[in-house]
Amino acid sequence: MNEVIERPGIVPQVEGRSSVAEVTKHVIAVQEVMKSVMKQNVHYGSIPGAGDKPTLLKPGAEVLCVTFRIADDFIVEDLSAPGVIRYRVKCIGKHQSTGITLGSGLGEASTDEEKYKWRKAVCTQEWEDTPKDMRRLKYGRKANGHYTVEQIRTEPADLANTVLKMACKRAKIAMVLNVTAASDMFSQDLEDLDAELVRHLAEDDRENHMQQVRQEWKEKATATETEEALRAVMKAGVKVFQETRDMDGYKEFAAVIQEHGAKLKKGATDA
Incomplete structure (x- = not known):
């Protein structure tokens, strides 16, 4: 027998405020949808250097709209000027059954943005x-x-439809985050960040990680008390730097190995 699944929905508040139990139930529903229905890199993703919270993607916003019975309505404002196409969009979220407005979000896009220009x-x-x-x-x-x-x-007119769709997407995701109060779990969609900026953020993350790895292996080397232990650390460390292709890190590590090895050898001779 097929079970009847009750969708949580959002109860429009005509007056007064939601009870603690209602708010708690709503938060749990968002978490359950994220865990059970949404998939990483499909409905949400992560941008290197953009914080710990996953970013809500357009398919994820659609899932939340279906889950909570939110209908969207767009109001487009054309702010274009000679040589530039620019749109500001307001997305209004309404309760599907009653038509009551639940909230809204703004989004804007322009051909003057780096990736379109x-x-x-x-x-x-x-x-x-x-x-x-x-x-x-x-x-x-x-x-x-x-x-x-x-x-x-680029020719701005060729990108008019593209920037309009982007403005609508940004507005809808902002509306969904506002209406579902999911901002504590998701950040604004960042998939439309300039590719160069995303790459820079990724490079910054990689550089920070590499610095940590370098420091870790240099400390391991200087902590050894025998030449045999130092050789073991050197062998393991060299493999790490080869795998990560960090030649600068390898040179720093090798210098520490050489310096500490000389100290251990001198200490053994003095003894």
Whole structure:
């Protein structure tokens, strides 16, 4: 026999306030949906360097709308100007059964945003044939240095639909977080961050982790009291630095090994 599943829904508060029991029940419902229905990297994800809370993605916002019977309604404000397409959208969440407004969220998108404003030139010839005020060299970071990319300005009109959809998505996710009070479990959707910024955040996280690994193995080396123990630490540490391809860390580690080895050897000779 099929069981009848009662969806939690959100009870519109015409007046007064929700009881503690109602609030608790609601929070538990959000947590259960996250654990039982949502999948990482599908409904929510994480952005390196963007905090500990997972970020709510559009499919996750849709799940919460279905779960709590939230209908969305969009009000679009066109703020475009010559040379730029810009939209501000207000997403209003309403109770599906009663039509009562539960809350809203704002979202905005523009072709002046970094990821929409520029594109990589198809070839060097295209970059050279583009007026100087419509092209640029984009600098990016890489291991032990930087790189450049030849970019030219995009045509704003070609991206009008894209930025409108992005503004709607941002507004809806903001509305869902406001209406479901899920901000303590999710942060605003960050999947639309500029790819270069995401990469920088990831690199910062990796650099911090590498520094911790370097310090850990240097401390392990200096803590050894015999040459045999030092050789064992050296063998294990070298393997770690090879796997992570951290040549700078390996050089620092090797210098510590050499210095501490000399001390241990001198101590053994003096004894």
